[in-house]
Amino acid sequence: MKKLIPIAVATALLLTACGNGNYAATQIPEAPKPAPTSAAPPAAAACDKTTELQSYAPEGALPAPMQMPDGTTMGKIQARGRLIAGVSADSLHLGSRNPISGQIEGFDIDMINAVADAIFGKPADGQPHKVELRVISSPQRIPSLENKSVDIVARNMTINCERWKRIAFSAEYYRSGQKTLVQRDSTAKSLQDLSGQTICAPAGSTSLDNLKKANPKIKPVTADTDTGCLVLFQQGKADGISGDDTVLAGDAAQDPYAKVLTERISDEPYGLGINKGNIDFVRFVNGVLAQMKTPPAAGGPSEWMKSYNTWLGTDLGKLTAPPTAAYGR
Template sequence: MSGDVRGTQEPARGRVVLAAVVTLVGALLAGCTSSGYDPTPLPTASAAPSPTSSPSPSGSAAPVCDDPLASYAPISPLPAPGSMPSGSTMATIAERGRLIVGVSGDSLLLGARNPISGQLEGFDIDMARLVSQAIFGDPDKIELRVITAAERIPLLEDGSVDLVARNMTITCARWEQIAFSAEYYRSGQKVLVPLGSSATSLADLAGQRVCAPAGSTSLVKLEDFPEVVPVSAATHTGCLVKFQQGEVDAITGDDTVLAGLAAQDPYAQVVGPAFTAEPYGLGVNQANTDLVRFVNAVLAQAVADGRWTQSYDRWLADALGAAPAPPVPDYGRG
């Protein structure tokens, strides 16, 4: 692209049109789920007893966190689909007839609605469908609820969803409120800037407005760069609209998310090396450690049989390169 000098009016017109399109898509996605199921709150976590085959001792998810990546050992053996342990969280889900998962609806490549099929799809969606497959023998017995980043923890805490599969970084602070699966993907925070910008990192954006979603670790990380002006939006798509309308100068977030945004805006580019490590985990209600153990067994099986790599290759390889080695799980908790 060197030597390709674009007039200022052409990008401006293009970005305004793109902003209008993104705004319309966001409005269509708001509040949508991926099935005809009526949203049904789960029983409170305390109402679901733990199975004898995978005990969930009271207080085992206490807010003690020497290692945020340490999760619970996988249930062994992994129960066959349709044969969940009596009294377990998985049995409660099976009796309901569907797994309820909070996901993104606008994170291209991770969790976004296909405009042709209307289905939510992406790498995170695949991880959720693996769990549905393991419980029911059917990946489609799942209700995908589109939620914002800020809603992830509250909806897990009040039992509205069984899992959250929404590029959620595992942190000690979050372990105080919820539980996590073992790490299933390692991302890193980068910056999206206008095409042709000389900036290569947040350090190059002194005095400029940088957007990140409310409730995200990306927004918190901006506190380490007091020279930039933080701006929040409900979602990364909201940040993209602000970027295209000239309300912010850059967007920061996980490289996986920014790759999806750049694919939607020909006047944007993702720059610089990652300046954080963002280990993703599936979020679970803190009391449901039996479900965490079950999910960890499912993820380990998907790595072993190649389904993890197949999903990466389908969604992320074109934007981020060849599949890395899957994260090595840490089962040091409890």
Template sequence: MRARVALAAALLPALLLAGCASAPYEETALPSPSVPAEVETPTGPSPGPSPAAGCEDPLASYAPLDPLPSPDSLPAGSTMAQIRDRGRLVVGVSADSLLLGARDPVSGRIEGFDIDLARMVAEALLGDPDAVELRVITAAERIPLLQDGSVDLVARNMTITCERWEEIAFSAEYYRSGQKVLVPLGSDAASLDDLAGARVCAPTGSTSLATLQRDHPDVEAVGAATHTDCLVRFQQGTVDAITGDDTVLAGMAAQDPYAVVVGEAFTDEPYGLGVNADDVDLVRFVNAVLADAVADGRWRASYDRWLADSLGAAPTPPVPDYGRG
């Protein structure tokens, strides 16, 4: 335990740096007065979200614009033209999900697979991948900040669900993840089924926490504001395990030599870029950008840079579903 606490102490300066380092392009951390920094979730079964009426296929998004307009030929009055006139794309991101969206402690730059996608959209809209304002948000803030217009997009390992389609819109699926569990190195646990009575952490507002509450009432579900909060608790010994997408847990294991990801994925977590429900034109624009990134190899190059070492060779990119009317 002493070694684990020492490691936690060693990591804390980097975590603090993540909140204050400068970067070569604009970033904004939003205050969260309505979202508690730490939420303890009661144990016991939870009914979970009810199926959304009329949502037969949550992966169905809107057909991409064809052809994709250049920054100089965006339709007048469109959401894209408004963003161009503003001069920057505002994207809600994570700064503590290593490999997906995390601040490099040396350069101060937020980087990762999700960040690459945000920059691709900015380049298509404004002709410059750096014309992006990255706003660091929690999982619980993703939908409210899209709904009130504080951000144009959310690129934060966000699972597409029918329930979320009732509140926001999504791009086509850009990556398929799955929920696993992270435990101490040397643990006998091979899955959540082996953790009865254990304290298991996941971010508040995530599908990981909802699944934990709904399907695993024999564990003590512990909600926290971010994955980093879960990791610090894990290192301090106040929780016994962390559950989340394999992409996120791979980044945690890379930071903590006393942690290991175990078991097979027990959910499907299709990721999409979140958009305000009224901005269908922007969804169609984003879908065209994603399709181009797959076709010209940028999607695979980004995967190879960020995820291949932890998750293996790049899978076949998800086949987009454009069946939403």
């Protein structure tokens, strides 16, 4: 079936980067290599499939907003006046630019705003969060943390041992899974039915690695962004897209000629990425996530559940609880 619809509108939205609040977001063309340092990096903890989701436990109660201890990573962020976060601007429902307001919004952005509010306090109604959102591609996530051009990354990033060698992660804040998007009239039921076909996955992603392992007979092609894969799919240069179900749900919402196969080929636990030397900040962020996941004493959904229901619940179904944090590092 030939498609007569335009290329994803999100592509045009990526051409201009503007920030959340009063700070101009920076679209980073290429993250520079980390500057050499004489200080030895923290020793890497042992990591395997039984421990890779373990992060650093929070230490006591969170300090009050605007009362971050001197010398801490949080204190430095407070002194700067804003949290700098690496995010996506083209992953619908996770981090994407609202075409009406021009603001980047989504589930991942809610996680970032909660961290900023814990440092600076919640803004008054109508006022922006003290966050600078920097639009980065999938391959730029880890380098941006290593060279400290951002404080934190919230860009549907899977926690795994290989990445723990270079950065630190928060506790798991969402459990995604890899699926495949194809044309609506496709008869395929699984990746095995797509042998010989061209499937797109973002460069530098676990989705690309999983795709190659799941069916070596597939012809993989990459793009730097989620929208890049959607563009290739809509141009007929890719027969499908393989990626996180969160991202593919957003792709399908933008293309009425697409569908997502039910086959789930992996679990993808998301963590917030942080420079591996800033362990105090990891512990702080984990304290923020723990608060978000806890329902209020008066009853009702937690802040985490409210965010999930707002951005992901309609497409991905009802959840009874957020993922449980694992500590032990």
